[in-house]
Amino acid sequence: MFASLCELPLTGRPYPLKSTSLNFHRPECAQSDMATVMTDQAETSTDDSRSPLEQARREKMARLIELGVDPWGGRFDDRAMIGDIRARAAEIVYRTEDGTEHSLPDFENVAEDFNFRQWKADLGKGQMAGPQVRAAGRIVLHRNKGKLHFVDIRDMTGDLQLMIGQKQVGDDWAIVEQLDLGDIIGVDGMLGRSNTGELSIFAERIHFLTKSIETPPDKHSGLQDPELRQRRRYLDLIHTEGMLPRFLDRTKIVRSIRETLNEQQFVEVEGPTLHSIAGGAAARPFLTHHNALDIDLTLRIALELHLKRLMVGGIERVYEMGRVYRNEGIDQSHNPEFTMLEVYQAYGDYCSMMDLTEKCICGAIEALRGAGCDYQLSWADKTIDFTPPFERRTYDELFSEHAGVDPSDEAAVAKLAESLHIETKGRHPDVIKNDVFEAKVEDALVGPIFVIDYPSSICPLTKRKRDNLAIAERFELFVHGMEVANAYTELNDPDLQEELFRTQLAGMNEEDSMAKMDTDFIRALRYGMPPAGGLGIGIDRLVMLLTDTQSIRDVILFPLLRPEKNV
């Protein structure tokens, strides 16, 4: 019995096993006495009130073990990806009894009332002939027609139907009778088409690879509860349409941005994530502690200050793409940990960074859609036009246009601020102006639009315009009111940097700004950092825009959630 399984060295291994080859985590399962196995399993269960659904699955698992099948499988070589198998559909022919091979109709473009069975009958008696293939995947649909089962399996590249007939698989039928939705199986067979034209593997061998003890979600509606979708992302990836492709797209975007930068001689580095001073941005950090050194540390809130040290050190084009951590609120565009790209280019300025930003974003769009694509992306119910160059408008222009007040008229700006319930007392006029900008202008920026030339007092790390010290050479890229990128002509004057750190961190008193003073960074600047452009891109937000996703939590695999109770 199961001679076919015994021939396979690495899967469907018959029981009992030799003790040397046991890779089972519960030795008692190797015993042939199933009653003992089940008793022991019940005793090791953490939950006495195991659900009937789980019980049913465990009983099937026990039957597999009785059949000599390892329910946890093993190495399974030479399987093809389902996507690649589907691409071989054209190799399938219908061979009539006289030996003629007839190529199949194009099932992508057949009439609605096309009858494949009739098509075959018209040609005369014959057989489907297609390539021999091996696939593996998770069972996502299961249609039992007595001695013929239709099973849809899913791998990373797609779904494929298996046609499993009792006669065709022989002894493996005993395994087929134990299959549950969610189990992972391998299959050998011929690629063909069913009478309805559905591409299918006509199974000849079934290899059981992994038992699923939990019940999958509803096969039609999948997971709807957003909490469950985030907590059990693995299920979301399997069962929510579009989730796996979206995360694969995220990877394509990230890879494309690295390629764009690498092509231009930018050097990727990895800075520290544990900082003794959280610098480079004004955000509340997470606090932690190193025991051996007995020092308090923060998780980094930005990559900036270490990358600039590396520019001092001679890495003239440097970037890092990595996690930063900000101890702040959570909403549709904020997660406490997120991925930031920061790029520094010696001898550049903020205008070089605008060009680079366009290259990175358009390159990523091409990576998703193929070279020569257009740059019109739909997002929610709108369209975003990423055709370069993006619009470039000054801060003051946009301020007058959307706030309706002359940005140089401090009194008028303050009056408007008060009407918007923005605190004005004892605050720098530019800080007040910026609050008004955020309240009145940012949401109106559909973009993509580069907002350029910010008030210098709110940009402590930015070089000022030579002919107008009140203006900082900075841009922010906005799309649908969301800040996607932020760039400066970097400040490299150590004395001015120190001065700005000390007194000009927006809305912060002297004590707070001193707390953020990174004296080693100032010292580095004193050795001389080349004039440079610097750029930061919020990768998660960019991915949202490029994958038509409205919540940052749907482009982050495991967004932060409160811990689950009673687990």
Place this chain on the structure above:
RNA sequence: GCUCCCUUAGCUCAAUUGGCAGAGCAAUUGACUCUUAAUCAAUAGGUUGAAGGUUCGAUUCCUUCAGGGAGCACCA
């Protein structure tokens, strides 16, 4: 941190004015070798998020708590 909304079977959702907690999928048993959200017959499945209160009676009304969602605040 604040306001509002949501939480019912493993999953997706019902339940009238406060009056016996229901369906589909999944599961179990049976039939079926071309189905495709297969179909048909039968069976089983519940501490209505938790605790308390009002009431003859609470999924429904009230209070507190937990988790989640939307918005606000925070985020140079």
